[in-house]
Amino acid sequence: MKNLKLLTAASLFSAMALTGCQDRLVMSDSSPFGEGVVRLGDTEVAEVDGTKIYLSDVERTAASQGLIKEGSPLTPGQPVFQKVLDELIDQRLLALDALRQSLDQDDETRRRLSAARERILGNVLVENHLKNTVNETTIRRMYDEQASLRNRGDEVQARHILLKDEETAQDIAKKLADGADFAALAREMSEDEGSRDKGGNLGYFTTDMFEAVFTNVAFATPKGEVSAPFKTDYGWHILQVQNRRKAPEPSFEEMRSQIVNFMTYDEIQNILKSLRAEGDVKLLFGQAVIGSESVQPETENSE
Structure with a gap:
């Protein structure tokens, strides 16, 4: 699954001038850091040279840095806040x-600010789309649909002893037939370092977890x-089957992050394919690869 990293406006700063149809929402050169944007219910926490x-x-920046969860509140008493x-x-x-x-008037600065604005706008579009398509209702629906398709069959719990040659294996088999303790022999004789100290215990496994x-x-x-x-291919084995059961279904909590990652990637690909199909794109150099990783926006948190 692709790791997607969303950028937020707070992780980039912009000194660009924006215009709008309502005067109270206009950002001008005299208020380059959002001074002209209405902040209903927001709290001023610092003033820097009049801005x-x-x-x-603070909360948005902390979330983008992974210091707090998205939407979690911060208070001035917290070390992260300061x-x-x-x-x-x-x-x-x-x-x-x-x-x-006047560095904002430099041509290179203007190009970089323009690129930042483009990324932010694209990411805001994606974020708004994901709010409607990847939410608790759709995540739960995906889990339920996949649960009905999953059939993991049975699991076996077993111990094993791995030995170098057939002669040694036959000797161990005779000792077991005479009543020797399987776990004790595994600790003493097994060549498998991963399970030897556990008495050869492999835990539960399904048919697809080891070689056929x-x-x-x-x-x-x-x-x-x-x-x-x-x-x-590893040598000679002797197995002791301890239990057999139907493989348990992973819980919603266990699967949630995987489902979110899959759905997020899938929805981003869908919106990009749709925009490319509807957009007027003319290649002037090179070859575009639709649906490749190169056309993914960067994203911030992926659960």
Whole structure:
């Protein structure tokens, strides 16, 4: 599954001028850091050379850095709050000084600001789309649909002893037939370092978790019995089947992050394919690959 990393407006700063149809929502050159945008219900937490930094700026930045969960509140008493606020103050001081030096009028600066604005707008579009398509209702529906399709069959719980040659395997098989303790022999004789200290215990496994020769013997051996020695690419084995059960279904909580990742990637691909199909795109150089990783927007949190 693709790891997707959403960018938010708070992780980039912009000194660009935006215009709108309502005067109260207009950002102008005299208010380059959102001073002209209405912040209903937001709290001012710092003032830097006449410009404001708001609580939502701190929370959004902390979330983008992975310091808090998206939507979690912050209070001035928290260490994370002060750390992020200090960063935003430093960032604002640098930006204001850049404006005083008219660096925003430089051609390279304008190109970079334009690119940042383009990324932010694209990511906001994706975020709004995902709010409607990847939510608790659709995630639960996907889990339920997949649950009806899953059939993991049975699981076997077994111990095994791995040995170098057939002669040694036959000798161990005779000792087991005479009543020797399987776990004790596994600790003493098994070549499998991963299970030896656990008395050869492999836990529960399904038919697709080991090579076919091994699982065929395991699933053919009745519960409580020991298999005859058999050979695989790793050496000679003796198995003791301890239990057999129907493979449990993973819970919604266990599957949720995987479903979110899959649905997020799928929805981003869908919206990109749709926009490419509807858009007027003319290639002037090179070859575009529709649906490749190269056309994914960057994203921030993927659960």
